[in-house]
Amino acid sequence: MNRKEIAEGLKALGLKNGSIVLLHSSFLSLGKVENGPGEVIKAFLDVIGRKGTILVPAFGQLGVLVDEVKRLPGAIVSSCPVGCVAAYGPAAKELCKDHWKAETAHGKDTPYTRLAEKGGFICLLGVDQDRNTSLHSIEALLELPYLRTVTKTFKNPNGKEVTQSYKFYPGPHRDFIGLDRLLLDSGAMKIRRIGNAQVRMIESAHMFDVLLAAGRDCPDLVLCNNPECADCVRQHAAIYADEMEREAFQLTVSSRLAGRYIPEMIENLKRQGIRRIELDYLQGKICASLPAEKLAAAVRELKADNIEVTGIRLPVIPDEPEKLAEKLRQAEIGRVVMPLAGSAKAVKVLKKAGLTVSLYNAAQTAKGAALEFAGIRKKDPDTLFTFDAANFVKAGEMPFLYSYRVGRFGKVVGQLDVADCTWDGAPAALACGNAEIKELVSILRCRNFSGYCCLGGGSVYPGDLNEAAENFRILLKNM
Numbered sequence: 001m002n003r004k005e006i007a008e009g010l011k012a013l014g015l016k017n018g019s020i021v022l023l024h025s026s027f028l029s030l031g032k033v034e035n036g037p038g039e040v041i042k043a044f045l046d047v048i049g050r051k052g053t054i055l056v057p058a059f060g061q062l063g064v065l066v067d068e069v070k071r072l073p074g075a076i077v078s079s080c081p082v083g084c085v086a087a088y089g090p091a092a093k094e095l096c097k098d099h100w101k102a103e104t105a106h107g108k109d110t111p112y113t114r115l116a117e118k119g120g121f122i123c124l125l126g127v128d129q130d131r132n133t134s135l136h137s138i139e140a141l142l143e144l145p146y147l148r149t150v151t152k153t154f155k156n157p158n159g160k161e162v163t164q165s166y167k168f169y170p171g172p173h174r175d176f177i178g179l180d181r182l183l184l185d186s187g188a189m190k191i192r193r194i195g196n197a198q199v200r201m202i203e204s205a206h207m208f209d210v211l212l213a214a215g216r217d218c219p220d221l222v223l224c225n226n227p228e229c230a231d232c233v234r235q236h237a238a239i240y241a242d243e244m245e246r247e248a249f250q251l252t253v254s255s256r257l258a259g260r261y262i263p264e265m266i267e268n269l270k271r272q273g274i275r276r277i278e279l280d281y282l283q284g285k286i287c288a289s290l291p292a293e294k295l296a297a298a299v300r301e302l303k304a305d306n307i308e309v310t311g312i313r314l315p316v317i318p319d320e321p322e323k324l325a326e327k328l329r330q331a332e333i334g335r336v337v338m339p340l341a342g343s344a345k346a347v348k349v350l351k352k353a354g355l356t357v358s359l360y361n362a363a364q365t366a367k368g369a370a371l372e373f374a375g376i377r378k379k380d381p382d383t384l385f386t387f388d389a390a391n392f393v394k395a396g397e398m399p400f401l402y403s404y405r406v407g408r409f410g411k412v413v414g415q416l417d418v419a420d421c422t423w424d425g426a427p428a429a430l431a432c433g434n435a436e437i438k439e440l441v442s443i444l445r446c447r448n449f450s451g452y453c454c455l456g457g458g459s460v461y462p463g464d465l466n467e468a469a470e471n472f473r474i475l476l477k478n479m
């Protein structure tokens with residue numbers, strides 16, 4: 001390869017006189033270049049001319065071509081302790097100005113976004129999207145929830161030591177190479193061989209348009225889907241948690257669905273970005289019948305990992321509610337979810353002991369449940385209803401079209417059990433049975449329901465928490 005051939009290749013990729021270009025490169029990828037690396041940069045300067053400006057990353061990923069640019073007379077380095085660039089040409093100063101003062105390392109008021117504003121190019125010479133630092137700009141501009149803040153102490157351009165924080169700073173693993181196809185198909189990028197090197201030339205502003213739109217729709221755009229990638233599992237979880245934070249309702253999960261043992265439950269909940277649990281079963285045993293110390297230890301373990309226990313669920317009315325109340329006091333559990341039928345006496349005792357009670361329909365019709373519940377509310381207006389849609393299906397009713405309306409449960413509902421089943425009582429995935437879960441969630445969402453939605457509450461889920469949570473997110477996205 002010689003300077004002329006390289007210049008021709010760059011022109012064919014769209015670079016022209018006056019262009020601004022940010023170059024990420026591997027000199028070795030070109031193969032043999034006559035007169036060495038200096039010729040490659042000269043080829044760029046031949047094409048962009050005196051009016052053009054070239055930038056190179058001046059952090060971490062260094063190389064001989066970076067050194068060549070830094071050595072050009074008058075080249076400057078943007079003064080930022082993270083994500084700095086070296087630049088040469090008439091636009092260099094403007095592109096690099098006060099990079100260190102920006103709120104983020106790659107977002108607004110940084111060389112990366114300014115390059116796009118000025119209609120510049122990004123050239124990946126013999127390297128792939130993994131090296132395309134401007135993709136971090138996309139993440140920062142989207143303010144993705146998995147990004148973090150870094151704080152650095154450094155000398156600013158005036159030589160004064162300053163401490164500055166940069167928001168929306170990228171984490172470890174990324175699947176930037178997965179964006180190649182999208183950039184090519186959208187016309188934002190051209191690929192061509194120069195010598196041995198695959199060279200990608202990207203119109204930066206076009207890339208921003210395409211990826212910002214894609215990222216708004218799909219905030220995990222740059223994350224990988226490898227379940228063994230701990231970085232991306234954690235980053236996905238941050239996105240899920242952020243999505244749920246925007247809901248008025250509070251998502252909780254039945255412990256039976258979360259896992260068998262406490263550490264397993266914690267791990268599974270964290271993967272899904274969920275921080276609440278309803279205790280029904282632990283190691284296959286009914287939580288309420290565990291010895292007090294064991295129950296207390298389980299709650300402590302969950303709380304230590306910032307998981308909130310939203311209540312304990314009883315399969316039957318307790319024979320000795322006083323004893324249960326004492327056990328729950330020791331375990332620091334403040335809320336009981338139990339069957340409505342025949343609960344009046346137990347409710348009175350539990351309430352007296354300072355517990356919050358929510359009652360669910362079991363083998364009851366909506367009319368029967370509404371009548372009984374009204375009786376309890378008369379004595380205790382604070383008692384709330386846990387709407388178990390699957391149980392209404394088992395009672396032969398359409399939970400939304402019939403039960404919810406006939407029972408007028410909208411006024412008293414404090415929890416929706418998010419589980420589904422078919423008319424024969426067999427558990428089904430969400431919105432794959434007859435429980436009209438989608439309709440129920442939707443109507444509660446319409447009135448900013450701030451109670452609990454309990455995933456897997458009161459039912460066996462035909463799959464694990466990953467599946468259930470994924471299905472629930474899909475359900476929410478599609479309404």
Ligand SMILES: [Zn+2]
Pocket residue numbers: 173174175223224225226229231232233
């Ligand atoms: Zn990953």
